[in-house]
Amino acid sequence: MLKAIKESAKEFIKKTEFKKIRVISHNDSDGITSAAIITKALQRLGRKFSLIIVKQLEEEFIRTLPEEEIILFLDLASNSFNYIKKLKTEVFILDHHEIISEIPENVTIINPHLFNEEEISGAGISYLFARELNDENKDLAYLAVIGMVGDMLEKNLGKILQGILNDSKVIVKKGLTLYPATRPLNKVLEYNSDVYIPGVTGSNQGTKEFLRENGIGRIGGQFKSIIELDKEEMSKLITAITLQATNKNGASDLIGNIYLINIFNKLEDVRQVSAMLNACSRLGESGIAIAYALQNKKAKESAEVIYAKYKQSLVNALDSLPKLKKIKDKNYLIINAEDKIKDTIIGTIASIISNSKEYEEGTAIIAMAYNEDKIKVSARMVGKNGKNIREVLNSVIEIIGGEVGGHKFAAGCLVEKSKEAEFIKELKKHLEVELVKIK
Ligand SMILES: [Mn+2]
Numbered sequence: 001m002l003k004a005i006k007e008s009a010k011e012f013i014k015k016t017e018f019k020k021i022r023v024i025s026h027n028d029s030d031g032i033t034s035a036a037i038i039t040k041a042l043q044r045l046g047r048k049f050s051l052i053i054v055k056q057l058e059e060e061f062i063r064t065l066p067e068e069e070i071i072l073f074l075d076l077a078s079n080s081f082n083y084i085k086k087l088k089t090e091v092f093i094l095d096h097h098e099i100i101s102e103i104p105e106n107v108t109i110i111n112p113h114l115f116n117e118e119e120i121s122g123a124g125i126s127y128l129f130a131r132e133l134n135d136e137n138k139d140l141a142y143l144a145v146i147g148m149v150g151d152m153l154e155k156n157l158g159k160i161l162q163g164i165l166n167d168s169k170v171i172v173k174k175g176l177t178l179y180p181a182t183r184p185l186n187k188v189l190e191y192n193s194d195v196y197i198p199g200v201t202g203s204n205q206g207t208k209e210f211l212r213e214n215g216i217g218r219i220g221g222q223f224k225s226i227i228e229l230d231k232e233e234m235s236k237l238i239t240a241i242t243l244q245a246t247n248k249n250g251a252s253d254l255i256g257n258i259y260l261i262n263i264f265n266k267l268e269d270v271r272q273v274s275a276m277l278n279a280c281s282r283l284g285e286s287g288i289a290i291a292y293a294l295q296n297k298k299a300k301e302s303a304e305v306i307y308a309k310y311k312q313s314l315v316n317a318l319d320s321l322p323k324l325k326k327i328k329d330k331n332y333l334i335i336n337a338e339d340k341i342k343d344t345i346i347g348t349i350a351s352i353i354s355n356s357k358e359y360e361e362g363t364a365i366i367a368m369a370y371n372e373d374k375i376k377v378s379a380r381m382v383g384k385n386g387k388n389i390r391e392v393l394n395s396v397i398e399i400i401g402g403e404v405g406g407h408k409f410a411a412g413c414l415v416e417k418s419k420e421a422e423f424i425k426e427l428k429k430h431l432e433v434e435l436v437k438i439k
Helices: 002-015 029-045 059-063 122-133 135-150 159-167 185-191 204-213 231-244 270-282 286-293 297-323 346-355 389-400 417-438
Strands: 021-026 049-054 070-074 091-094 107-110 171-176 255-263 266-269 325-328 332-336 364-371 374-381 403-406 410-416
Touching: 002 070, 002 107, 002 122, 021 029, 029 049, 029 070, 029 122, 029 135, 029 270, 029 286, 049 286, 091 122, 107 122, 122 135, 122 159, 135 159, 135 255, 135 270, 171 231, 185 204, 204 231, 255 270, 266 270, 270 286, 270 297, 286 297, 297 346, 332 346, 332 417, 346 364, 346 374, 346 410, 364 417, 374 389, 374 417, 389 403, 389 410, 389 417, 410 417
Parallel strands: 021 049, 021 070, 070 091, 091 107, 332 364
Antiparallel strands: 171 255, 255 266, 325 332, 364 374, 374 410, 403 410
8 A cells, every 4th residue: 555655646746736736624533634734745745725624525515626626535535436436637535434336537546445454544544645745744643643543543553553653753651541641530530421430420529539539649739640640540540440330341441542742842642632623623613623733823722712612512412412302212212403403513412322321232322413404313322232323324325315424333324304204214113123133
């Protein structure tokens, strides 16, 4: 793959010499960091370009792309060949999503699936490409690490990802991956949504007692952060969480690599940085997210304000849950938020619900929210049971029409609002059938 990247980078340099470039990237943390890498690389290359961040690629959008520009897709487009092949312009794609049809003639694509490579995020591929454009771009490796953590590919590092990590100045430590690992533990435990400890999660007093009981030390009057813990404190804390958490796997899922970077002259947890980028982008401020990722000082303050706003909007959305339309069955829960929750955070809400202690393992959580004339649907499985929620959505969409993405435990789709009732009816039917069949 590295050889193919080298060749396509050469070709890209040649073909863009006298042409404007249109960069199109995805709106999650991996897409934002991909865009940040390519933005910097194109500036260094002295190319004229414009950048658009999108939630997903739709046919109408692709159809309106200008013929006179070179198109560069990042972290998306591998499953949109049917539309892309109709374009009369040269298209470059740096992506890692599954390829579902033949590669059109106007497309030059780098995708690890084509090379039987390890899983690499969009930002990882963008970085490898940028590094071929100019060796100076090696200083952008930290962005690829943020994208990798954002796409949760940080658990099994293959050779290529390890190489990217080595290029970056990111520090890796083993321990509890609750984040931010750089802030006092009481705050982290109180507000985290990855592990639920009765009497502790959500309780200011409970958290402090829990930490005191388990002998977690203080520095300067504040509880230590995860990275400040000594070995004994770390193992005591992990044992305590394992014993008291109600999640099936307790803390075992929460032990792994902690990634730390120096950004704006401060040591930050990469998971936290990635969460900030996601938040900005989801609230429609992808420009600020990219500037923040590139360590633009002006963007820092705005990004922090937006992040606080985002967390508040999640709290508000969770508070509004009891009032929303719901269909509950033994094996599933459908929440129709209509216009009461933003479509950009409905996926996060579905994830939080599926991680809460409230529903049994194997329950399908499906959350719906309006997005203009469409409905965004996010589906999550509680736990890691073998039911394939993407297939359920697929079979519904085959009847209703629309687009599906995602995988076994977390998937989503977009359907026409006019088909709301029909969608729910078919969904119920398929959830019942599918769940029975797989059992
Ligand atoms: Mn990605």
